[in-house]
Amino acid sequence: MPDSGPIAVDAMGGDDGLRVMLAGVARARRAAEGTRFLLVGDEDAIAKGLDAHPGLRGASEIVHAPETVKGDEKPSAAIRRAKKTSLGIAIDLVKQGRAAAAVSSGNTGAMMAMAKVALRTMPGIDRPALAAPLPTLGDNDVIMLDLGANAEVDAQNLVQFAVMGAAFARTVLDLETPRVALLNIGSEDQKGTDTIRDASQLLKQGKRLPLRFDGFIEGDRLSRGDVDVIVCDGFSGNIALKTAEGTARFVADLLKRAFRSSVRSKIGFLISRPATELLRDHLDPNKHNGAVFLGLNGIVVKSHGGANELGVATAIGNAVKMVRHDLTRRIAEDLGRFEKAAAA
Amino acid sequence: MPDSGPIAVDAMGGDDGLRVMLAGVARARRAAEGTRFLLVGDEDAIAKGLDAHPGLRGASEIVHAPETVKGDEKPSAAIRRAKKTSLGIAIDLVKQGRAAAAVSSGNTGAMMAMAKVALRTMPGIDRPALAAPLPTLGDNDVIMLDLGANAEVDAQNLVQFAVMGAAFARTVLDLETPRVALLNIGSEDQKGTDTIRDASQLLKQGKRLPLRFDGFIEGDRLSRGDVDVIVCDGFSGNIALKTAEGTARFVADLLKRAFRSSVRSKIGFLISRPATELLRDHLDPNKHNGAVFLGLNGIVVKSHGGANELGVATAIGNAVKMVRHDLTRRIAEDLGRFEKAAAA
Known part of the structure; x- marks a missing residue:
């Protein structure tokens, strides 16, 4: 293919x-x-x-x-x-x-x-994962996976997701050595489930991986822009993704309500409209559309x-980028390198 | 006690x-x-x-x-x-x-x-859960649990969390029959893990519960205000909570950046300041402080x-409310009723 x-x-x-x-x-x-x-x-x-x-x-x-x-x-x-x-x-x-x-x-x-x-x-992959770029405060989007394909995973699945996500960031975000973190409920070693602690150990040992493993990341840092790839099971990933979408909409709704609360606010809103449109533009889900089954x-x-039309175009644009960057082959290469490193 | x-x-x-x-x-x-x-x-x-x-x-x-x-x-x-x-x-x-x-x-x-x-x-409870009120677009806060005490749970734990969360909403939010939902990655019956599907079955069967079970809720609806209690395992609950906090801050940061992007926006910001302060006020975590181990x-x-000072006062105010409403006894009563209903 x-x-x-x-x-x-x-x-x-x-x-x-x-x-x-x-x-x-x-x-x-x-x-x-x-x-x-x-x-x-x-x-x-x-x-x-x-x-x-x-x-x-x-x-x-x-x-x-x-x-x-x-x-x-x-x-x-x-x-x-x-x-x-x-x-x-x-x-x-x-x-x-x-x-x-x-x-x-x-x-x-x-x-x-x-x-x-x-x-x-692919050879070496037990389960595909759904990955997508999400907006951050930094220069780049962050790649998050799995976003809902696998409600339950084991440590090996998470490690494979990390390698695939890094390969995706290497091609689509054009990063040499992406920073990868595991989504967890604390940053200390003993936090979380056995699965996630085991995955962390495996990633720490994987010295020849084309990624930098940054340990655990908590939900409040997803959009800080300080990592490039966030790895999680499909259950918490889907919940984090949808919670982020819902909260962004919630804040926007509160803002709208606040701007409508007085004549003064309405006038201020009209004057600062270019600013609020900049915000809407940055958060527009159609600009971050196109999840891929890695x-x-x-x-x-x-x-x-x-x-909408823009969203469909963005998703297709992402597909074109993945094709041009030969994503499938590069993931296979990274996986092969990792498998060899693990065997050595 | x-x-x-x-x-x-x-x-x-x-x-x-x-x-x-x-x-x-x-x-x-x-x-x-x-x-x-x-x-x-x-x-x-x-x-x-x-x-x-x-x-x-x-x-x-x-x-x-x-x-x-x-x-x-x-x-x-x-x-x-x-x-x-x-x-x-x-x-x-x-x-x-x-x-x-x-x-x-x-x-x-x-x-x-x-x-x-x-x-x-308490008798009938295998594990305590961390519960807290979160802001919504509706009139009431929503009670969410578990927020991180139990990284892994079984279906019985989730059912117990539902009963405890409902008792909490009955006392602190003063609701007769709280609407309770399970956090999941889809709203259809077959979605999610075995654990969550089993818990859903148990809650559907629990006819004499002092709550209305509303099925599954997805992450994007947490702050809509259309349920009163959201039940989940401590892993995804903690991730949802922190993702919501982080996203609210992310949007606020983007807004600040947008308002600073031009002189016009700066002027608009100054004029509409009461509106943005209303927003900040609504989202202030110090106004929603005070999680309780149920x-x-x-x-x-x-x-x-x-x-801060306000946050500490809010947490203490919540504790006073729980004491005045005799929370521990009311949870025990609700649990007793549920146990009897299950036995019957």
Whole structure:
């Protein structure tokens, strides 16, 4: 499965459907000239939708899929009709080597299940993990994984996530030796579960890893920008991610309420609008869209179900970056080096 | 151990020491006239510190403690000299029935260990949990537990936390039938770990519980105000709590940066200052201070190590409220009712 060629896009997934997906792909194409796309979904609907995007029409090919995966469909049900659905066919194009990556805003669970069956995990990886870049106060985003693919993990899984996350940061963030930390409920050695303490020991011993292990990090430091990769189980990772999203919205809602509390505040708000828009811009989830299932033999990118045109374009842009940086091969190399170091 | 009498305060705990603790107690006394205090710590230092608080002097008694627990001291080490330390003696006063509750800003782990040994868990409770009120967009705070006392739990622990959290909401928030939810990584029945699914089943079956079980809640809804009690293991609870704290600070920092980005924004900021101060006020951790170890035969309240005078006063105010509402007895009653219902 070579890491080059067109990007397969599930044109039917996402809360807002085809129109937003096509607009997002068109936007991504303008940002990454030369990229080609396989648009997977209902042939007639896509052909009609492309009328609004003549530039994209020339850079893409339609692959017909008669069915779509529903947002609340169980992975076990979705997988039985994988070959007929836009999501399943998009992933299969990666398996066949016809696409360099697949992108979808559809059902996460179904996507994970289909991708695992079609692409299989890399040698040395027991379980894939969902990774995404999150905003920080620093210059770079921080890569966090696992964000929900594995509710329960063992120490070996966490170590593999660390190596994969570091490889991701090395390619996408262009860092030589990413700083990696384990999410924990304290910074001292004895804190947390046996699993996390064991993982910490293994990472401390892994001297030839292409990463710098920085020990434990607590939830209040996720967005400080002082580490590059944060590793955790999918349960606490998902809770941390959603708590951060919810709290950012909570603070924004309180701010809105406060600005509305008096005439004076309303005037101040109008004057300082460029500032509050800068804030909104920095926190816009559509600018940080595109989680990737790391550890598979191929690139599969999950765009947020509620992503808008910008969000879809960001997710596709991330997929393009991963392809150009040959992410799958580089993760395999880093894993190989680590395995050898462990064996030595 | 009767739920009445003075509040024992570990006057030596906390990052800022005696001065802040005494100022906080003095403030709490003014807010809850008639309350009496046992100030535990270095006798001479406290006597001298009370010169600044003549009103408090008349309402308190000093209990000498020759030693203090250090902030980074291991619980196992602290517990060996419990009888000599201000923290250990404050908790022991509750055990002896000389105090109605103990409050400290000191070492959480040591506090938990000492409180468990001295006060023991209530009948029907396997493990105590750390609970605290958190701010929401609604009218009430939400009670969240466990916030870090138990990194790993089983389904029975979670059910016990639910009953204790509900009892806490019934007394402190004065709600008849609190809405209780389990923190999870999705809202559908099949989501999460076996432990959490089992706990959900048990809570659904518990028909005579003095609570309404609302199923699963995700991290992005913690501060929406649509539930009254959120139950989780201490690992993900601690991570959610700290992630929320960190994100609120992150957004505030971004806002500050944005307001400084231009002269226009600076002017807007000055004009809308009352609004941003309203926001700061709502989010001030010192206004939501005072976590309690639920499930012990006595009230032990943990104030944040970095709490200021207001924070200490809030924590003590919460302790006073718990005493007045006879929290320990009401939790025992609710547990008894639940046990009987389970047996029937």
